Amino acid sequence: MPFRTRLTERLGIAHPILLAPMAFVAGGRLAAAVSAAGGLGLIGGGYGEAAWLEREFDAAEGARVGCGFITWSLARQPQLLARVLARKPAAVMLSFGDPRPFAADIRKAGAALICQVQTRGQALEAIEAGADIVIAQGAEAGGHGAARATLPFVPAVIDLARERAPGVAVVAAGGIADGRGLAASLALGADGVLMGTRFFASEESRGDPRAKAMIVAASGEETVRTSTVDVVRALDWPEMFTARVMRNDFVDAWHGAEPRLRAALESEMRRYQTAIEKADFSIAAVFAGEAIGLIERVLPAREIVVRTIAEAEAALARAAPR
Amino acid sequence: MPFRTRLTERLGIAHPILLAPMAFVAGGRLAAAVSAAGGLGLIGGGYGEAAWLEREFDAAEGARVGCGFITWSLARQPQLLARVLARKPAAVMLSFGDPRPFAADIRKAGAALICQVQTRGQALEAIEAGADIVIAQGAEAGGHGAARATLPFVPAVIDLARERAPGVAVVAAGGIADGRGLAASLALGADGVLMGTRFFASEESRGDPRAKAMIVAASGEETVRTSTVDVVRALDWPEMFTARVMRNDFVDAWHGAEPRLRAALESEMRRYQTAIEKADFSIAAVFAGEAIGLIERVLPAREIVVRTIAEAEAALARAAPR
Numbered sequence: 001m002p003f004r005t006r007l008t009e010r011l012g013i014a015h016p017i018l019l020a021p022m023a024f025v026a027g028g029r030l031a032a033a034v035s036a037a038g039g040l041g042l043i044g045g046g047y048g049e050a051a052w053l054e055r056e057f058d059a060a061e062g063a064r065v066g067c068g069f070i071t072w073s074l075a076r077q078p079q080l081l082a083r084v085l086a087r088k089p090a091a092v093m094l095s096f097g098d099p100r101p102f103a104a105d106i107r108k109a110g111a112a113l114i115c116q117v118q119t120r121g122q123a124l125e126a127i128e129a130g131a132d133i134v135i136a137q138g139a140e141a142g143g144h145g146a147a148r149a150t151l152p153f154v155p156a157v158i159d160l161a162r163e164r165a166p167g168v169a170v171v172a173a174g175g176i177a178d179g180r181g182l183a184a185s186l187a188l189g190a191d192g193v194l195m196g197t198r199f200f201a202s203e204e205s206r207g208d209p210r211a212k213a214m215i216v217a218a219s220g221e222e223t224v225r226t227s228t229v230d231v232v233r234a235l236d237w238p239e240m241f242t243a244r245v246m247r248n249d250f251v252d253a254w255h256g257a258e259p260r261l262r263a264a265l266e267s268e269m270r271r272y273q274t275a276i277e278k279a280d281f282s283i284a285a286v287f288a289g290e291a292i293g294l295i296e297r298v299l300p301a302r303e304i305v306v307r308t309i310a311e312a313e314a315a316l317a318r319a320a321p322r
Numbered sequence: 323m324p325f326r327t328r329l330t331e332r333l334g335i336a337h338p339i340l341l342a343p344m345a346f347v348a349g350g351r352l353a354a355a356v357s358a359a360g361g362l363g364l365i366g367g368g369y370g371e372a373a374w375l376e377r378e379f380d381a382a383e384g385a386r387v388g389c390g391f392i393t394w395s396l397a398r399q400p401q402l403l404a405r406v407l408a409r410k411p412a413a414v415m416l417s418f419g420d421p422r423p424f425a426a427d428i429r430k431a432g433a434a435l436i437c438q439v440q441t442r443g444q445a446l447e448a449i450e451a452g453a454d455i456v457i458a459q460g461a462e463a464g465g466h467g468a469a470r471a472t473l474p475f476v477p478a479v480i481d482l483a484r485e486r487a488p489g490v491a492v493v494a495a496g497g498i499a500d501g502r503g504l505a506a507s508l509a510l511g512a513d514g515v516l517m518g519t520r521f522f523a524s525e526e527s528r529g530d531p532r533a534k535a536m537i538v539a540a541s542g543e544e545t546v547r548t549s550t551v552d553v554v555r556a557l558d559w560p561e562m563f564t565a566r567v568m569r570n571d572f573v574d575a576w577h578g579a580e581p582r583l584r585a586a587l588e589s590e591m592r593r594y595q596t597a598i599e600k601a602d603f604s605i606a607a608v609f610a611g612e613a614i615g616l617i618e619r620v621l622p623a624r625e626i627v628v629r630t631i632a633e634a635e636a637a638l639a640r641a642a643p644r
Binding site for chain 2: 001002003004119120121138139140147148149150151152153155156159174175176177178180181183184185186187188189219220221224289290291293294312313315316317318319320321322
C-alpha cells in the first residue's frame with residue numbers, strides 16, 4: 001500500500017484507483033475484480049435499467065463495490081436509488097446533474113457519496129451536497145464529459161476543496177491509463193484516479209471484444225467529443241455534455257452536421273440500432289477516451305491495478321528532486 | 323538545481339522551464355528575465371515582423387535567449403530566419419508547420435532545434451527533422467493549438483521519442499502554471515515544461531496590464547478554443563489549429579457562427595482593429611489558456627520560476643510513495 005490518501009482512508013481501500021461506472025461496460029464481474037485488486041469497482045448504472053443493475057450486482061457475488069448513475073436520468077426514475085442502496089454499496093457516484101436531491105439518502109445508507117464534476121460551479125455544488133469524494137473529470141475522458149482539461153482542472157478543484165471542505169478527497173479523471181497518469185495526478189495533489197477506458201480494455205469488462213481490440217490498436221488522435229451519438233439514440237443530454245467516442249464512419253459523416261442528422265433521424269436511428277445489435281463499430285460508437293493511445297493490451301483488471309501502482313512508484317522515484 | 327533532465331543538459335540551464343514565445347507578449351525583456359532566473363526565455367517571433375524582432379532582441383540586452391516562429395508564416399518570409407540566427411540564439415522553436423526546411427540552418431548555427439507538436443504524426447516529423455527538443459502541446463494551452471490534451475498526449479510522445487530518438491528531450495505544454503504542473507509533467511516522464519499564460523501575467527511581459535488583470539481575475543472555464551479571432555484578422559491558419567482565448571463579447575457573438583462572421587467580415591475587421599488599438603478586450607482577444615484559473619497575481623518572471631521550482635519539489639515530496 002504505497003499510497004495512502006484521503007481516498008484510500010475514506011473508502012478503506014488499498015490503492016487509490018476507482019473503476020469508472022461505464023454504462024453497459026462496467027458490470028459486476030469487472031467491479032468485483034477491481035475491488036479484489038485493492039481499488040474500488042463501480043458498477044455502471046447508466047441510464048438506469050433495473051434488470052441490468054440487479055443482474056450486475058448479482059454478478060459481483062457479494063464483493064464490496066459501488067454504483068454510478070447519470071444523475072439527470074436517475075432524477076426521472078428516482079426509485080432506482082433505493083434498489084441500489086438495498087445492495088449496501090460501498091459508494092454511490094453521481095455524474096451529470098444536481099446531486100443534492102439524492103445526497104441525504106445515500107449518506108443515510110452508509111455509502112460514500114462520490115460526485116463527478118466538470119466545472120468549478122459543479123464542484124461547489126458537490127461540496128454543498130456533502131460529497132465525500134469529488135471527481136474532477138477532464139474532457140479527454142471517454143464517454144460523457146464537458147470542456148475543461150484534466151491537468152489544469154484538477155488543481156483548480158483541489159484549491160476549492162481545500163478552502164471549503166479540507167477533508168474531501170479529490171480524484172482525477174480523464175486521460176489516465178497507466179502509472180504515469182496516477183503519478184502525475186498525485187503530484188498535482190489529487191487523492192487518486194478514476195480510470196474508464198483502461199478498464200474497458202480489461203478481460204472482465206462487458207465491452208465487446210472487437211471494441212477492446214480497436215482500443216488497443218488505436219492512437220490517441222482517433223477519438224472525438226461529439227453529440228451525434230446522443231442525437232441518434234434520442235437521448236436528451238444537457239447541451240454542455242458531449243461524448244468522447246472513437247472516430248468511425250458514422251461520426252465522420254455526421255459530426256458537425258447535427259441539424260442534417262436530426263432531419264434524417266428516423267432512418268439513422270434504425271441503422272444505428274441495427275449496428276449496435278451486430279456490434280458493427282463502423283456505425284455504433286465505442287465510448288473511449290484519449291488514453292486509448294497508451295493502451296497496448298487487454299489485461300486482467302488485477303494486472304491493470306498492480307501495474308499502475310508499480311509504474312506510479314517508479315515514475316515518482318524517477319521524478320524526485322535530487 | 324533540483325531537477326536535471328535532458329532539457330537542462332541540452333540547453334545548459336538550471337531549471338527545466340521554458341518561456342512560450344507568445345506573439346506580441348514574449349518580448350526581449352521577459353525572455354531575458356526568464357533566462358536570468360535559470361530557465362530559457364524565447365522571444366515570440368510570431369508572424370514575423372522584422373522590426374519587432376530586432377527591437378526585442380535589442381531589449382534582451384545580450385542575454386542568452388531563443389526565439390520562436392509560427393512555421394507556416396516563416397515559410398512565407400524565410401529570410402527572417404537568417405536575421406534571427408545572426409543574433410546567436412540559444413534555441414529556435416518552430417510550431418505549426420513542417421520544420422524540416424529550416425532544421426539544417428538552425429543546427430548549423432549552433433542553436434538547439436525545438437519543435438512544438440500537437441499530434442503523433444507531427445512528433446514523428448519533428449524527430450525526423452532532428453529536433454533536440456520536442457514540445458508536446460495540449461489543447462488547454464493558450465493561443466494556437468489543436469485537439470489533444472496534455473495529460474494523455476505527453477506520455478504518448480515520450481513513448482515515441484524513447485523508441486525512435488532516446489536522446490530527445492520531451493517537454494509538456496498546455497495547462498501548466500505552477501509547480502504542481504511541473505511536478506505532474508516530470509511524473510509523466512517529461513523533461514520539463516513550457517509556460518505561456520503564467521508568464522503573460524508577469525511584470526516583464528508586453529501584455530496589456532488590463533489583459534493581465536483579466537487573467538488574474540478569471541476562472542479556468544472562461545476560455546474557449548475558436549477560429550473566430552483568426553477569421554477576423556484575415557489570418558489563414560491551417561484548419562486543424564484554433565486559438566484558445568478568453569471569452570468576451572466578440573467570441574460569444576461569433577463562435578460557432580463563423581460563416582456569418584465571414585459574411586460580415588469587412589465591418590467586423592474594422593471594429594476588431596479599433597478594439598486592438600484601444601485595448602478594448604470586450605472585442606479584442608486575450609490569448610490565454612485554461613491555466614488562468616491557477617493564476618492569482620502578476621509576478622516578476624524570476625519569482626514565477628523560483629516558486630514553480632519550489633512548489634514542484636514540495637509536490638513531489640508529498641506525492642512520494644511511503
